[in-house]
Amino acid sequence: MGPLLLGNFVGAMLLRVPIGFALALASIITIWLVTDTPLTIGAQRIVAGITPFALLAIPLFILAGGIMNAGGITKRLLNLADSIVGGMRGGLAQTNVLSALFFGGISGSAVADISSLGRILIPAMKARNYKAAYTAAVTAAAPIVAPIMPPSITMIVYGVVSGTSIGALFFAGIIPALLYIAMLMVAVHLTVRKQGFTDELVANTTNIELIGKTPKEERPKFLPSLVGSLPALLLPLIILAGIRFGWFTATEAAAVAVVYALLVGLFIYRELTWKKLVTALAESGLMVGLIMLVLAAAQLYSWALTSGGVPQAAAEAIFGFTDNLVVLLILVNIMLLIAGMFIEANAALIIITPILLPVMTSLGVDPVHLGIIIVVNLGIGLITPPVGIALMLSAEISKVKFISAIRASWPFLLTGLIFMLLITYVPQISLWLPSVLLGE
Secondary structure (H helix, E strand, O other), X not given: OHHHHHHHHHHHHHOOOOHXXXXXXXXXXXXXXXXXXXXXXXXXXXXXXXXXXXXXXXXXXXXXHHHHHHOOHHHHHHHHHHHHHOOOOOHHHHHHHHHHHHHHHHHOOHHHHHHHHHHHHHHHHHHOOEOHHHHHXXXXXXXXXXXXXXXXXXXXXXXXXXXXXXXXXXXXXXXXXXXXXXXHHHHHHHHHHHHHEOHHHHHHOOOHHHOOOOOHHHOOOHHHXXXXXXXXXXXXXXXXXXXXXXXXXXXXXXXXXXXXXXXXXXXHOOOOOHHHHHHHHHHHHHHHHHHHHHHHHHHHHXXXXXXXXXXXXXXXXXHHXXXXXXXXXXXXXXXXXXXHHHOOHHHHHHHHHHHHHHHHHHOOOOHHHHHHHHHHHHHHHHHOOOOOHHHHHHHHHHOOOHHHHHHHOHHHHHHHHHHHHHHHHOOHHHHHHHHHHOOO
């Protein structure tokens, strides 16, 4: 299958397709041509495999986020977040966290959030005398919410690999996303005074309570900020409402999102120029190409695993060790955390899902709940060394050593681990909303 992928890529390049689109096209064609061997336990079909139609949701959602960002969404969401939490202790750090929630509902990608928000918030936080390492840690930890919050690219991948309803996964991620942001804001509140600010600022201040707060006269007004952000905030609501009421599927929702982003950028915000649109297309194409290349390679590996009966063998080995669900969930979390430390999230998901799904569903774990557990664990892997791609990117933007960012991130890593345990052992956090809205 390696020559197949290489041949597709070369063919795309010979057609003079830009590199990002060549990668995407080659990878989609490869996945399309790979024999889909579903994993079955008895008569039950467990792994549906990736389908080209479902894959279209990924580039379309990425493009919608890129267009919204080019059309002026970022500064409006930042103003809204600052108007809400700017007056709290560590106000700009809290703005960083809340902005990630708003922007995660648009981009669906943690790395995209850091690239967009980090280049604005990190210099602003450093200018307010936040320590560079703490700034990098906050900026890396907050966008972990993006893979949890719909429209999450990682959830789409899990949905098409496992055959789970993407709509149910989207709704299942809403309450966990809100819970994570709330826990992270508490962590910022508890740590910012001692760890967040430079020693010089603390030594020279006359009122410790004022450190880090955005002065009232400098904060954006809430109502004007809300009105300005409303067109952007409506995008995830339109997606979820359309799925809930059966107006369109998740893939069709992605196409609607692109059209909506174009309308908002051109006719409401009026900041989307042809030059910005071309740049957004190019950047989105490159990101899609990289993701699809990973998916193509990982799908080949997953196909080999299922064809060789590895998931069945793994299930027998695990059941031979223990059939205690509490213990198994601990082992699953440990395995996922280790995988997230070294492997790109989407690749890890495609490789691990065929192994975990039959085992966990046989013990009564809901596939939607399992999807949230996997996504959360792999999200935490974005800030865990030795790779920690989100933390590494934030450290690069902050111009601080990676090891310093690692040291500053421990409160947020601890918060993530506590959050992960809550999600794992209280399944109703994830399952309540889909059961109410979708009956699933």
